[in-house]
Amino acid sequence: MKLRRRETDELVLLQPEGALDLLSLDSVRSALLDSFDRAAAGKKPVCVDLSRVTEFDTPALQVFLSAKQSAKKRNLKLRLVNHTEPVLKNITLLGAVSLLADPVKIRSEDKSKYVLKYGLSRVENNAD
Secondary structure, eight states: EEEEEEEEEEEEEEEEEEEEEETHHHHHHHHHHHHHHHHHHTOEEEEEEEEEEEEOOHHHHHHHHHHHHHHHHHHOOOEEEEEOOHHHHHHHTTHHHHHHOOOOOOGGGGGGGEEEEEEEEEEEOOOO
């Protein structure tokens, strides 16, 4: 797994590439904590671009759920964007969409694959 980090005037960006699994999570956790320090210094949000993630297992989800809580305690914003199919499969299977609290964009041709739950209501996505 590769992990790129970039800082702009507006945000701190992390871009993991490859498998987010048990073997790679220590480096992801460390990068998130370092990004929180950088973000706090500049009062910026942290954004994780998941567009190049090829595997995403349950421990990866736990790391991001924990990171969301840590960010909130530090008055920081952590956003996960550009969810790939492996990420979407795992977070929908475990009902974690509302826990992550990030907008999820799904192509219209893929909507029938996922049932997303936000808050207490259930939103079913059906093909157009």
